[in-house]
Amino acid sequence: MTDALTAHHLTKRYGRRTALTDCTLEIPAGRVVGLVGPNGAGKSTLLQLACGLLDPTAGRIEVLGKRPVSGVKEVGFVAQDTPVYPGLTVAEHLRLGARLNPSWDRALADRRIDQVGLDPAQKAGKLSGGQRAQLALTVAAAKRPELLLLDEPVAALDPLARRTFLQGLMELTADQGISVIMSSHLVADLERVCDYLIVLVASEVRVAGDVDDLLASHHRLAGRRRDSTGLAVLEKSVAVIEESHTDVQSTLVVRSTAPIDDPSWQVDRLDLEDVVLAYLSGRPR
């Protein structure tokens, strides 16, 4: 099956400012991908490169096996500010979507508008931020794309609306098998819906992979204080992602596919948020 997205040494610079550096990724199709990273890490830049709104400065990107071209029907994009036409009603958005998109799924659009409680007669300019996000997702999903790119879609939503939105997203991916790449700062939400994770920090991909593999291969080690040379007791196959020390104790977050056998460490599993935080605060590649 063609990958949803591949990037090889992808770099994007705006003048002298680098937004994305040497990004190499292979994201299989059919996944719900969480894209996390601090403000300014390059998430929006990667999504805009993927939907063809930006061109790379160097390197290569392919989406569904092709060079991205803006506006193709196979790719749906919801930008960070969830753009809608303020003067059009909800119903007019759906009619416009139907007119512009031959693959428009009217039943899906009507069902979602009903489910999320939007009034078809309401002008989009009078919707709340969360309601606008729901409308923008509905329009993007009803085009029946193969890949949905969502830039912080839940940022403006209250917790209940967020849950409804994410449930809707899970239904879309389960029913239609579409791939989703979604940026967010809310790792707990991503843990609920994503099966693939990319952590982007300071324009670099720090880690990318299956959520299950990431959870199985990352561990927290705690043991008596030792300096960096003491860490050499760890196998070469163990990568230290983050370390902290008190006078008596050393605590590490490590990545290792093999079990940690050294009895001088207490080994604990991590949840996805711990893994993300370790990469956000850990050492660069």
Ligand SMILES: Nc1ncnc2c1ncn2[C@@H]1O[C@H](COP(=O)(O)OP(=O)(O)OP(=O)(O)O)[C@@H](O)[C@H]1O
């Ligand atoms: N049009 C632009 N012109 C110049 N610099 C830009 C432009 N767009 C983004 N940048 C810079 O590129 C870097 C990456 O920005 P980007 O918007 O991709 O980050 P982000 O991870 O999406 O951030 P956030 O979480 O705040 O939305 C930042 O340093 C930003 O200032």
